[in-house]
Amino acid sequence: MAKTPLILLPGTLCDERLWGHQLKYLSDIAEVTIGDVTKEDSISSLAHSILEKAPERFALAGLSLGGIISLEIMRIAPERVIKLALLDTNPNPPHYDQIAVWERFINMANNGQFLDITINHLLPILIHPNRRKDEALVSMIIDMAKKIGKESYINQLKAVMTRLDQRSILSTIACPTMVLVGKEDMVCPVHMSKFLTESIPTASLEIIEHSGHLSTLEQPEKVSALLKGWLKS
Numbered sequence: 117m118a119k120t121p122l123i124l125l126p127g128t129l130c131d132e133r134l135w136g137h138q139l140k141y142l143s144d145i146a147e148v149t150i151g152d153v154t155k156e157d158s159i160s161s162l163a164h165s166i167l168e169k170a171p172e173r174f175a176l177a178g179l180s181l182g183g184i185i186s187l188e189i190m191r192i193a194p195e196r197v198i199k200l201a202l203l204d205t206n207p208n209p210p211h212y213d214q215i216a217v218w219e220r221f222i223n224m225a226n227n228g229q230f231l232d233i234t235i236n237h238l239l240p241i242l243i244h245p246n247r248r249k250d251e252a253l254v255s256m257i258i259d260m261a262k263k264i265g266k267e268s269y270i271n272q273l274k275a276v277m278t279r280l281d282q283r284s285i286l287s288t289i290a291c292p293t294m295v296l297v298g299k300e301d302m303v304c305p306v307h308m309s310k311f312l313t314e315s316i317p318t319a320s321l322e323i324i325e326h327s328g329h330l331s332t333l334e335q336p337e338k339v340s341a342l343l344k345g346w347l348k349s
Contacts, residue, residue: 119147120198121146121175122148122174122175122177123174123177124139125153125166125176125186127183127329127330128273129261129269130180130330131150131260133333134260134333135148135332136336137332137333137337138340141340145344146175152165152166153181153272154264156271157270157272159185160192162185162188163185163189163192166189167189167193170196173196173197173198174198175199176197177202177203178203178205179204179331179332180203180205180304180329181205181275181276182205183202183203184207186205187205187285188282199293199294202294202309203332204296204301204303204304205312208281208283208308210278214277218273218277219277221269222273230266231258233269234258234261241328241329243329247328247334256333257330286312286316289319290318293318294319294343295309295322296309296323296324296331297322297323298330299325299326299327301329301331302328303328309323324339
């Protein structure tokens with residue numbers, strides 16, 4: 117039986133390790149690739165760059181920034197996506213307060229404080245409170261940020277700062293869709309995923325207990341099992 121082509125899109129400051137467990141767990145039924153979400157500074161350009169390298173038809177899953185890019189792919193080429201999974205993501209346009217924070221982060225990054233952003237500003241809201249003393253998890257998150265680097269992070273911030281309102285395309289999504297969110301996600305709270313589920317006609321919702329924003333790392337077994345069920349359905 118042929119494996120399903122599956123593209124996984126990471127979130128901001130995350131590399132392939134965000135999907136480490138899923139890469140292994142889904143390899144028996146899927147031909148998995150990790151999309152590059154670092155080289156462009158607009159959501160549209162990132163979506164086009166993914167599509168240029170993608171198979172003709174494929175399953176697509178994205179977390180946070182990866183979910184925003186996934187929704188843009190659904191705007192550009194919905195006929196190419198067999199199944200869609202949106203993890204811990206947000207279809208809304210940016211608001212003024214968010215843009216102000218991201219502009220401050222760009223200034224910090226350009227002034228030698230790049231890692232300070234992850235360590236002191238992002239980590240406290242990225243993961244479940246019970247995991248903040250998990251040295252292996254925290255070290256991985258910091259190391260992923262180091263690997264992504266300042267320039268790519270600034271690209272990602274510029275992309276989310278200028279993104280479009282994606283709410284209008286949700287009702288047009290026709291492929292089987294799973295929406296998944298960590299119950300304690302402080303970055304993209306549960307109400308955003310409930311809105312996605314209510315707005316996408318084919319969507320179902322999974323809420324992951326004891327997880328913040330990085331659900332694939334915080335509850336990898338649960339997320340992988342749900343993704344396998346989604347792929348098989």
